[in-house]
Amino acid sequence: METEADIFFRKLPKVELHAHLNGSVSFETMEKLIARKPHLNIEHSMTAIRSGQRRTLDECFQVFKVIHQLIDSEEDILMVAKDVIHEFAADGVKYLELRSTPRNEPKTGLSKRIYIETVIEAIRQCKHEGADIDVRFLVAIDRRNGPEVAMETTKLAEDFMLSSDGVVVGLDLSGDPTVGNGKDLLLALQRARNCGLKLALHMSEIPSQKEESELLLDLPPDRIGHGTFLHPEVGGSDSLVDKVCKQNIPLELCLTSNVKGLTVPSYDEHHFQYWYKRRHPCVLCTDDKGVFCTDLSQEYQLAASTFGLSQEDVWALSQQAIQCSFAPEPVKQQLNQRWAKLRPEVLSLFPSCTVNQDFSRLHPKLPDSAPVQIGAISE
Template sequence: MSLFWLSLTHVSLVLLCGGAVPLRLCSAVCPQPGPAAPPVSRPLERRGAAVGRAFHLNKLDLGAVIEFRLACAFRELREVPVAAEPRCAEPRCAPFRRPALQGGAPPWPRPGPPSARTGAVMAAERERRFYRELPKVELHAHLNGCISSSTMRKLMAQKPDLQIQNGMTVIDKGKKRTLDECFQMFQIIYQITTRTEDILLITKDVIKEFADDGVKYLELRSTPREEKSTGMTKRMYVETVLEGIKQCKEEGLDIDVRLLIAINRRGGPAVAKQTVKLAEEFLLSTDGVVVGLDLSGDPTAGHGQDFLEPLSEAKKAGLKLALHLSEIPNQEAETKILLGLPPDRIGHGTFLNSATAGSEELVPLVRQNHIPIELCMTSNIKTQTVPSCDKHHFGYWYSIGHPAVLCTDDKGVFATDLSQEYELVAKTFNLTRSQMWDLSYESINYIFASNAVKSKLREQWCKMKPALFD
């Protein structure tokens, strides 16, 4: 037989035997120096012996090689290879060698049933898909805190001189900050949103991201800002946000967006009165896009009593009120004063039901007026106002059947989205998909838009429900 056929036979056997060529088999083709290796009882050696008995190597043809390899393949399913076999040391064999078997594990994947881990991954993916497709209402979203990492990169590319890095404006998974550190992050964000074009960009991007997350109704909130360096006034700021909302509507995004104009506590009562006046003007001129007023900012700045007059004026003018209350402990006195308005919704309400003195009067006031509470679990965990998810006050208010709506607060800063908030609450409190659907559907009751808008949203929810629960 020619050397060509000997070589072809050798190559075929090397490849077909998994790259580990037993010395006894290989020696039939490649002359081996020195004494023959002692026989060992191993699967690969037995395979080589079987070949020697079944075929004369000088007469192997391609069909026989294929038939032999098929037989080996079936045998491999029943045999577990052990440590690596003695191998041919001939240089010509080197290109065809595969790594030795380590720890008895074969170098090829073996078929088998899906692992428990694979099943868990698939189940988790189904859950994520459910909550992303679930129609949702977002009622507590600060515009500048909702800027995503991708939008932040766009802004930073336009202002490289600021040397602001993405990690300076976001709290990644597993990380935490104090509430004071979070407010410092906003000062960094404000440095890169100083122009009307910046405000337009972030408004449109934020709305599109909420729409992509399955949010069908969104109430953004933002404090009007002026920037002397760019000539942006507070009025221009609000007008630009409204322009962003208008453009998204014209582009056909499947989301209804409204705006709350926010009072920053740090500005004090004088600035608060100016903000209320501005909000009243836009309430009358925007055909229902501006629907209310928000009181927010550093909860340690000022006292609730200072804002009672401008907030009362806003309520008389027809503006709905969403007030951050009891965001930090030991604010029972100011919370009781502001609950006397009463507000139309409460932001956070983290310590309304605490065990501290004076708190026992707050829960009855909230329940008596049926004031919905905007709950932001990831925000509270990352700012350390709540120690753990299972200790979150959602559990308390849900257990007594009080109106509550899940929100993100600042989806950009806290690296979350509304779908994640729904999924987190469901896992933490062991709620079913049906219960989470009810939470989403009932949140329509707490929006600040008209009854006609509420009816339209309910119809939309009902149309989507069958496909979601198929």
């Protein structure tokens, strides 16, 4: 049964800046994909991490390999992107930056260029259909594919930045953090920055990335994805924190993803608190709402209940995300105007709603090990 708090968080206007397209596929969309490809013998348990489950980062990346088998054609991408956009809109997200790594699939005729064009087409169709959401796209570099592919991806992103009427706004660096080294990708990232693309870089997802993080912060990035091990209390360093703070680089923080992916031991030990206490710009995000079985309303509710945020705190956190986005300044102004218009309506509708109560149903006790194991699956 939906509570007053549930309604408040869903009505709260939100900005989502760290959403991987293939990881954001909902249960309902996954059903359609599985029905299209029965010969793959894929079950729902192979594509999502349910409540009470945890998996290692390696096991999480095996989940994405399964999902990629289901999404391998232009038709699949169009359906998935449209469903994801409409679902974020239904959750009260008013501005969304999707990200995805373009892929070649010779058996279906899918090329990297067609991949990006299809995502852009999905965004345009949703806008034409009246979806109450502004959507932009970040082309993603998968770090495991090396410098040559990274440069190819950067050039594609540059082409679409110039031809997509403002839809393609930036470049994402992501992929398995245990594979490859960011220093090998610096030329591609520097080219992207020089041509005007914004940079959102996954950084310090694992403890062993201190040297790489120092290099990447010298670019510098426009936003940091996760930043789990940047600060000294978890093995980072004061110099990393100083660089982040001096350059005022916003952090994209994903509570459920980090807890279920075993990079953070519990919600109340999440590094959100470290940065939020320092008044550093933080943006709550889902990462992969389909894989981790969450949505942005739930992430806000988790942050409020775990760290004792008031309605005013939650509202400020939501509105601050606008400035952290890669939207053009006129769009940011329009979004701020929307927030100002919605503020009295949303806050006054639920004056008795206490957002920082104990929502134990949102973060049940998790077992010490994952009850479900996924074996290696080749792409």
